[in-house]
Amino acid sequence: MVNEIRSNEIALGLANAKERITSAAISVKRDPSEIALIVVTKTFPKSDVEILYELGIRDFGENRDQEGSLKADEFHLDAKWHFQGQIQSNKIKSILSWADVIHSLADLDHAKRINDRVFLAADKSNVSKIPILIQVSLDSDLVRSEGRNGIDPKEIEKFAESIMQFEGLELKGLMAVAPISEIPESAFARLAGIFSDFQRIYPDAKWLSAGMSGDFESAIHHGATHVRLGSSILGNRSYL
Numbered sequence: 281m282v283n284e285i286r287s288n289e290i291a292l293g294l295a296n297a298k299e300r301i302t303s304a305a306i307s308v309k310r311d312p313s314e315i316a317l318i319v320v321t322k323t324f325p326k327s328d329v330e331i332l333y334e335l336g337i338r339d340f341g342e343n344r345d346q347e348g349s350l351k352a353d354e355f356h357l358d359a360k361w362h363f364q365g366q367i368q369s370n371k372i373k374s375i376l377s378w379a380d381v382i383h384s385l386a387d388l389d390h391a392k393r394i395n396d397r398v399f400l401a402a403d404k405s406n407v408s409k410i411p412i413l414i415q416v417s418l419d420s421d422l423v424r425s426e427g428r429n430g431i432d433p434k435e436i437e438k439f440a441e442s443i444m445q446f447e448g449l450e451l452k453g454l455m456a457v458a459p460i461s462e463i464p465e466s467a468f469a470r471l472a473g474i475f476s477d478f479q480r481i482y483p484d485a486k487w488l489s490a491g492m493s494g495d496f497e498s499a500i501h502h503g504a505t506h507v508r509l510g511s512s513i514l515g516n517r518s519y520l
Contacts, residue, residue, distance in 0.1 A: 287331045293513040294335055304497040315500060318362050320510035326351045328514060341508050345371040352378035366429045373397055383455040383489050386415045386431050388442055398448030409450040413489055416456045418467045433474050453487030464495035468502035
């Protein structure tokens with residue numbers, strides 16, 4: 281009975297989120313099918329992930345390695361796991377054991393370590409690249425200097441050039457989080473300009489991962505191709 285109630289809750293949340301994604305896309309004359317939904321399952325139990333899978337979700341987001349590795353272990357092989365948290369050097373080996381995509385690359389040392397680990401683990405005759413996104417900071421210089429993750433927009437081209445030298449990494453695009461202190465419309469409008477400039481140089485890097493439960497409609501209005509939703513689907517409290 282508890283599982284049935286929870287399944288109904290998640291189904292309603294998911295249906296509502298999909299409807300809002302569709303409405304946001306149509307309002308700016310975009311095709312809703314072009315927007316990928318990643319359900320962020322951090323702090324929620326694996327039973328919720330199973331429910332989401334049964335409801336058709338295949339893309340799941342996690343911020344912490346320890347939690348993501350437990351949920352991905354012995355899960356359905358066609359599920360795709362997106363790591364979107366701040367990367368720690370000592371967690372890279374573990375992250376690569378379960379994550380299919382890394383959304384939050386913002387450090388060249390981490391890029392090198394990831395690349396080295398990809399080659400170390402690979403069949404040398406057939407290296408499978410790990411898809412990555414560069415996390416761009418939309419914060420002020422002051423906030424960025426206090427340790428928030430992300431590359432200064434002015435440094436993205438230089439950073440991307442360095443990333444392209446690593447044969448084990450596949451540059452898919454950019455990721456960003458809107459600053460708490462700024463109206464999302466303003467932040468994502470800036471991001472759209474940054475992404476447009478970026479794509480002129482890297483036209484094959486087509487992903488723009490932006491927008492969470494509180495601001496994803498604004499992100500879609502400004503070109504997000506991937507939205508990362510948690511609480512709007514799963515609720516505000518954990519069932520752990």
